[in-house]
Amino acid sequence: MVDPSRADPLTAGAHKGLIAWIASMLTPDAYVMVIGGGLMMESGIRRVITTKDEDVVLLLVVSGSLQVADVSRIAELVRALGSEPTVRKDQTSVSCTLGTDDGRFFVEFVRGRRAGGGYFVSRAVLERVAARSAREGRVLVPPLEALAFLKAWAAVDKAKLVRAGKDGQGYHAARERAFRDDVQAVLGRILDVRQVDGAVVDELLEACGRDRAREVRRVLIEAGWPFESDGGGE
Secondary structure (H helix, E strand, C coil): CCCHHHCCCEEHHHHHHHHHHHHHCCCCCEEEEEECHHHHHHCCCCCCCEECCEEEEEEEEECCEEEECCHHHHHHHHHHCCCCCEECCCCCEEEEEEEECCEEEEEEEECCECCCCCCCCEHHHHHHHHHHCEEECCEEECCHHHHHHHHHHHHHHHHHHHHCCCCCCCHHHHHHHHHHHHHHHHHHHHHHHCCCCHHHHHHHHCCCCHHHHHHHHHHHHHCCCCCCCCCCCC
16 A cells, blocks of 8 residues: 655745656546645645645546546556555545656545545536636646535535544544635635636536535635625534
């Protein structure tokens, strides 16, 4: 199994080099999308100086649309990068450790879940984020609204784990607070330079089930997101 604790913290410079290396290994039908702490650093959000890992999504162009790559395609890329893949049991992600001149870094290729309940972002949402992303060569850069949405989704997941009694050590509660702080920080960064593009969030909410959409929306509102209402009660 890949042990993220044995990897080095990822700096902004190391992030840039790592993404460029991954992108250089892609076939013409593939793109890598940056999400998580790497995107926060890349976007100049000041509270993030390093991140513990690199979260990315491998997407393939299929019939003109971007689709999350299957496990075998990700594993092939990981091996081409000189590492061995570790596949999560539910196949929602594939992880590895990649070595560069800057250090050894834990990389998670996020795949998401197909549909239904659970504690992981859906592939439908990831694919909508990809469709909204700017293309820089073979790299997809999501709008900050999408980053905030993904952080809000993660906060909802952590809150669900706490309510389910699966947080004896307080880890999930702490991560929920951290994700909520991230949502607020991303919103602040957007408002530093422009108005929020509400259409991005609305489109992502449409890819969610009713309960999930309401909960994610509520996290965004509590962080100061400019919605007119809280989207209804329980």
